[in-house]
Amino acid sequence: MSISFSGITIYTTNKNLLANFLGQLLDVDTVANGCDVDLFYDGICFRFVNISSDNREKVVPTDLNFLMDTSEELEALIKKGRFLLYRKEELSREIIIEDKSGVFYLIDMDGRRWSFRTDSTHVRSC
Numbered sequence: 001m002s003i004s005f006s007g008i009t010i011y012t013t014n015k016n017l018l019a020n021f022l023g024q025l026l027d028v029d030t031v032a033n034g035c036d037v038d039l040f041y042d043g044i045c046f047r048f049v050n051i052s053s054d055n056r057e058k059v060v061p062t063d064l065n066f067l068m069d070t071s072e073e074l075e076a077l078i079k080k081g082r083f084l085l086y087r088k089e090e091l092s093r094e095i096i097i098e099d100k101s102g103v104f105y106l107i108d109m110d111g112r113r114w115s116f117r118t119d120s121t122h123v124r125s126c
Helices: 015-026 053-058 071-087
Strands: 007-012 030-033 036-041 044-050 063-067 098-100 103-107 113-117
Touching: 007 015, 015 030, 015 044, 015 071, 063 071, 071 098, 071 103, 071 113
Parallel strands: 007 044, 063 113
Antiparallel strands: 030 036, 036 044, 098 103, 103 113
């Protein structure tokens, strides 16, 4: 049997802000797709779909984990993330960066935690 992973739908209160920030951080383009925004990274499509702030409580907190090849790549990503937040004040009110022991966390406006690390042993197993 062959199964291919096609994508992840991210429900958010600000699809453009979140998708554009992640696109800039990861050096990939975002693409309008009808009312949604798509971001393609490493063969995976992340589709960002707006929900109203009244429905924000329906967004289940999620951890998304990404493994980096080297600690130098991780450090460059951390620096870039900090620079993007410094440059765009509206982002700093919506996205939080935490840098803890070789793990770079982004916490977005909907409570999702995007973690970037080099060591797969810190990723929570199923």
